[in-house]
Amino acid sequence: MSAFVQSLIDACSLGALYGLEALAVGLLFGVVRVANFALGTVVTTSAYALYAGRDAGLAGAVGLALVVAVVLCLAMERLVFRPLRTAPVATLFIASFAVAFTLEKTLLLAFGPDQRSFVFDRMPSGVVSVGGYYVTRLSLLTIVLVGVLLAALVGLLRGTSFGIRMRAASDDFAMARLVGVRANAVTAGAFAITGVMSVVVALVLSAQVGGVTPSLGTNVIVFALLGAVVGGLDRLGGAATGGFVVGATLSLLSSWLPDRLAGFDVSFLVAVVIALLLLRPGGLVRAGTMKERV
Amino acid sequence: MPRRGVGWAAVLPPAVVPALVPALLVAAGGVLTAWAGGATERAGLNAVIYVTIVVALSMFSGTTGVISVAHVGFVELGAYLTALLTMPVAFKRQVMPDMPAVLRTVALPFPLAALVAMAVTGVVAAVAGAFLMRLGGLQSAVATFSLLLLVDSVVGNWHSVTAGPSPLVGIPIHATTTIAVAVALVTILAASVLRQSPLGLRLRAGRDDEVAATGSGIHVVADRRRAFVLSAAFAALGGALLSSTLGTISPDGFGLRMTVVVLTMLVVGGLQSLAGAVVGTVVVSVLTETLLRVENGTTLLGAHVKGPVGLSDVGLGLAFLVIVLWRPSGLTGGHEIALPFGKHTQQRKNP
Amino acid sequence: MTAATAGAGLSVRGLVVTYGTVRALRGVDLELAEGEVVGVVGANGAGKSSLLAAVAGLVRPAAGEIEARGRRLDGLDPERVFAHGLCLVPERGRPFSRLTVEENLRAVVVPGRAELRRRMAQAYEIFPALHAVRRQPAETLSGGQRQQLALARALVSQPWLLLLDEPSLGLSPRIVEELFALLPELAARGTSVLVAEQRLHDVLQFADRAYALVHGEVAREVDARADGAEAELLAAYFGPAPAVPGTAR
Numbered sequence: 001m002s003a004f005v006q007s008l009i010d011a012c013s014l015g016a017l018y019g020l021e022a023l024a025v026g027l028l029f030g031v032v033r034v035a036n037f038a039l040g041t042v043v044t045t046s047a048y049a050l051y052a053g054r055d056a057g058l059a060g061a062v063g064l065a066l067v068v069a070v071v072l073c074l075a076m077e078r079l080v081f082r083p084l085r086t087a088p089v090a091t092l093f094i095a096s097f098a099v100a101f102t103l104e105k106t107l108l109l110a111f112g113p114d115q116r117s118f119v120f121d122r123m124p125s126g127v128v129s130v131g132g133y134y135v136t137r138l139s140l141l142t143i144v145l146v147g148v149l150l151a152a153l154v155g156l157l158r159g160t161s162f163g164i165r166m167r168a169a170s171d172d173f174a175m176a177r178l179v180g181v182r183a184n185a186v187t188a189g190a191f192a193i194t195g196v197m198s199v200v201v202a203l204v205l206s207a208q209v210g211g212v213t214p215s216l217g218t219n220v221i222v223f224a225l226l227g228a229v230v231g232g233l234d235r236l237g238g239a240a241t242g243g244f245v246v247g248a249t250l251s252l253l254s255s256w257l258p259d260r261l262a263g264f265d266v267s268f269l270v271a272v273v274i275a276l277l278l279l280r281p282g283g284l285v286r287a288g289t290m291k292e293r294v
Numbered sequence: 295m296p297r298r299g300v301g302w303a304a305v306l307p308p309a310v311v312p313a314l315v316p317a318l319l320v321a322a323g324g325v326l327t328a329w330a331g332g333a334t335e336r337a338g339l340n341a342v343i344y345v346t347i348v349v350a351l352s353m354f355s356g357t358t359g360v361i362s363v364a365h366v367g368f369v370e371l372g373a374y375l376t377a378l379l380t381m382p383v384a385f386k387r388q389v390m391p392d393m394p395a396v397l398r399t400v401a402l403p404f405p406l407a408a409l410v411a412m413a414v415t416g417v418v419a420a421v422a423g424a425f426l427m428r429l430g431g432l433q434s435a436v437a438t439f440s441l442l443l444l445v446d447s448v449v450g451n452w453h454s455v456t457a458g459p460s461p462l463v464g465i466p467i468h469a470t471t472t473i474a475v476a477v478a479l480v481t482i483l484a485a486s487v488l489r490q491s492p493l494g495l496r497l498r499a500g501r502d503d504e505v506a507a508t509g510s511g512i513h514v515v516a517d518r519r520r521a522f523v524l525s526a527a528f529a530a531l532g533g534a535l536l537s538s539t540l541g542t543i544s545p546d547g548f549g550l551r552m553t554v555v556v557l558t559m560l561v562v563g564g565l566q567s568l569a570g571a572v573v574g575t576v577v578v579s580v581l582t583e584t585l586l587r588v589e590n591g592t593t594l595l596g597a598h599v600k601g602p603v604g605l606s607d608v609g610l611g612l613a614f615l616v617i618v619l620w621r622p623s624g625l626t627g628g629h630e631i632a633l634p635f636g637k638h639t640q641q642r643k644n645p
Numbered sequence: 646m647t648a649a650t651a652g653a654g655l656s657v658r659g660l661v662v663t664y665g666t667v668r669a670l671r672g673v674d675l676e677l678a679e680g681e682v683v684g685v686v687g688a689n690g691a692g693k694s695s696l697l698a699a700v701a702g703l704v705r706p707a708a709g710e711i712e713a714r715g716r717r718l719d720g721l722d723p724e725r726v727f728a729h730g731l732c733l734v735p736e737r738g739r740p741f742s743r744l745t746v747e748e749n750l751r752a753v754v755v756p757g758r759a760e761l762r763r764r765m766a767q768a769y770e771i772f773p774a775l776h777a778v779r780r781q782p783a784e785t786l787s788g789g790q791r792q793q794l795a796l797a798r799a800l801v802s803q804p805w806l807l808l809l810d811e812p813s814l815g816l817s818p819r820i821v822e823e824l825f826a827l828l829p830e831l832a833a834r835g836t837s838v839l840v841a842e843q844r845l846h847d848v849l850q851f852a853d854r855a856y857a858l859v860h861g862e863v864a865r866e867v868d869a870r871a872d873g874a875e876a877e878l879l880a881a882y883f884g885p886a887p888a889v890p891g892t893a894r
Contacts, residue, residue, distance in 0.1 A: 035432055035435075035436070080615060080619065083619050084618070084619070087622070088431070089431045089432045089435075090360070090361050090431055090432060090434065090435045091361070091618070091622075093432060093435045094361055094363075094435070094557060094561075094618075095614075095615065095618050097550075097553075097554065097557070098554060098557075098558070098611050098614040098615050099611070099615065101550070101554045101607070101610070101611045101614075102607075102608055102610075102611025102612055102614075102615065103611075105604045105607035105608045105610075105611060106604075106608055108603075108604045108607075109602050109603065109604035109605065109608060158748075161751060164744065164748050164751050164752050165752050165754070167741070167743070167748070167752075168741045168744060168749075168752035171741040171742060171743050171744060172739055172741055172742075174703060174723070175735065175739045175741065176741070176752065177702075177722065177723035177724045177727070178701060178703070178724075178727060178732065178733050178735070179727065179732065179753040179754065179798060179799070179802060180724050180727040180728060180753060180754030180802060181724060181752065181754060182724050182754075183722065183724065218550075222443065225436065226436065226440060229432065229433065229436045233432070235743075263450075263451035263453075263458075264447070264448070264451050266443065266447040266451075267444055267447045267448050267451065270440050270443045270444045270447065271444060273440050274425075274437060274440045274441065274444065277429065277433060277436065277437045277440070278425045278426075278428075278429070278437070281428075281433050
């Protein structure tokens with residue numbers, strides 16, 4: 001029983017992390033129609049920035065990572081996705097694939113394939129007993145961090161003019177421009193926010209692994225993207241929920257799959273994802289309203 | 295009456311004409327690289343196999359305009375099936391005793407194994423396609439991507455059959471450059487015939503204006519599924535060539551990396567035409583091979599150059615982005631390439 | 646006929662808009678003086694929406710000039726055109742459906758928070774029904790309310806020129822009447838209106854002048870208050886043959 005509760009908490013932690021990344025995917029997709037596969041490499045790059053700034057302490061390293069991630073996201077927007085603004089959604093997705101590939105290989109070129117290890121003293125480690133169950137401190141921190149970030153994001157999106165305009169643009173981009181919302185500003189803003197979110201993901205992931213490799217962020221983006229699409233890219237709540245469900249399921253599968261099937265956790269998950277895509281192409285959360293193709 | 299130079303082109307069935315220039319290109323490339331021998335021959339062989347794979351993908355994506363991210367999964371399937379079917383029984387019994395009896399107790403000659411691989415992959419594509427073809431836009435891209443992940447993760451974890459993530463070794467090498475070139479030519483011919491067939495014309499009508507095509511009684515979804523199955527089968531054939539020329543395959547060689555390679559080739563040449571698939575494959579192959587040599591250190595124009603490891607991959611990604619940003623219809627602009635004589639062939643351009 | 650004086654109002658000259666090979670507008674000239682309500686009438690596909698979209702910056706004209714208050718607008722992005730004091734209410738209003746009514750109004754770019762609050766209060770004064778539902782998502786509103794919200798949203802920006810595209814579309818006659826009655830009121834407060842409509846008769850009730858668009862060209866320009874204006878526009882619709890009144894509806 002206690003093992004089950006512990007695996008549930010771990011599942012929540014992984015789910016929270018993937019949910020956060022899926023939320024980033026959904027946020028960006030809502031505004032600019034880019035299902036950005038390259039967000040995974042933004043996570044990786046942020047982790048390398050954390051590594052580069054490790055001597056400056058946790059705060060310094062996070063500061064550096066924030067700058068790097070936001071600049072990278074803005075550059076991506078300006079150089080690739082802004083010129084492609086009118087391209088079909090599938091083309092944008094494939095283009096983001098190529099961006100991810102190019103960036104990952106550039107990181108490989110710069111840092112080599114081996115793990116660069118680093119640990120921050122102030123990042124929590126070890127386990128803690130909560131009501132009789134042993135949970136890793138990192139899992140708890142992940143849940144707290146994601147919660148805080150979610151609250152901040154909701155505050156931004158509902159409480160500030162910028163946030164409301166961003167949601168307006170996400171609802172109807174052309175109409176938002178007709179009431180004065182500057183397309184470039186809101187697009188750049190959305191990209192920048194996904195950069196900030198990626199730094200949090202990078203912080204947790206690199207602490208889990210104890211360092212960074214050029215493919216650190218690949219798994220996160222794959223599952224966050226699947227989760228976001230399954231949950232419904234059109235609604236932020238849907239995307240985040242989808243990411244959470246995918247992450248939590250993956251975590252539960254890897255702890256509870258019988259030995260004979262161990263390793264097939266991803267296969268099962270992807271099979272479920274494909275099934276859900278076919279049954280509810282419009283997303284889990286808001287089903288049935290996807291436009292039928294003529 | 296046709297004048298001098300037109301005569302022989304005019305007697306060809308029109309369905310074959312778009313295949314002429316791509317076929318000549320592949321044949322010439324195969325012969326030239328084989329003549330050069332050594333590393334160049336290997337690079338040429340690799341490029342010829344990629345022609346089969348990319349042309350196979352273009353049978354679907356080029357005619358429907360729908361990008362499939364699943365095809366490398368089909369290549370992987372074809373490669374592993376061919377490998378497992380051609381390996382000697384004794385070898386399998388010794389090295390992989392846990393393999394299901396169906397696979398463990400048979401060893402087929404390469405052509406038969408390749409055909410079986412094509413058929414099985416075609417069935418997989420038919421089943422998947424029954425559902426996938428109903429999706430559009432991003433859902434379709436993500437669903438095909440999921441299919442790739444599914445194949446990749448099954449192959450990468452089914453230790454008793456595929457050796458899991460480690461390389462599968464000891465695959466008998468049957469395919470030579472000549473065979474690879476012949477297969478590529480057959481694939482190009484098949485793609486050309488498909489494009490000019492009633493099915494191909496309906497598909498292209500659906501690509502250019504889905505609403506209008508549906509309005510004129512075309513079952514776009516059913517037609518796309520047919521193209522999907524055909525193109526998956528030929529992708530598996532490309533995989534069969536890979537395993538039967540390399541002798542060793544591992545899941546790393548497929549997956550995301552090969553997907554980027556294949557999509558880059560298709561996009562660089564031009565998604566919409568057969569010529570684009572072949573030109574893109576040739577151009578990207580030459581580019582990556584050159585960069586790969588710089589990576590390993592080589593003499594260029596009298597100077598010794600050695601670039602950092604990973605250069606060719608970065609170049610590959612950049613090539614994709616440059617084309618998508620500045621020439622989205624690809625180097626061929628989506629047109630077929632006509633032979634430089636006679637009116638007949640000049641009319642064979644694709645809109 | 647009151648032609649706009651140079652430097653004031655809106656002036657459209659030789660406007661051409663093409664979509665691929667289709668020419669939606671083939672050289673349209675149009676003038677609007679400040680304080681005027683001008684109608685653009687025409688059948689479906691005559692180019693009314695294209696004209697408004699081009700003025701608002703949504704589509705880039707292939708040729709021609711758009712000048713407002715002495716500034717060239719053609720080729721500007723929609724948000725720049727908006728900054729010059731023009732605001733388009735597109736067909737069916739297109740309120741931001743997942744935002745609440747209040748958020749719809751807050752999304753409009755307005756200088757300063759206090760100013761925004763003041764203008765929102767004004768908008769609620771004009772449309773009291775919206776105030777009651779201000780916390781509801783726009784997608785839950787009725788068709789009439791959605792059109793009201795779209796208009797309110799445009800008014801929050803306090804444009805000097807309001808561009809209305811088919812405001813009557815899909816609404817009941819009573820609501821349409823209410824909506825149209827508002828326009829002269831707006832004009833009296835100094836907001837000019839350029840309204841595209843299929844309902845010829847209604848347009849003539851409140852507009853100062855009207856243009857008839859036929860196949861992307863101005864077929865006729867009439868003074869709405871002159872006798873026989875409706876017959877003249879109808880003639881432009883259907884050619885010179887005697888028209889049957891009411892068929893244009």
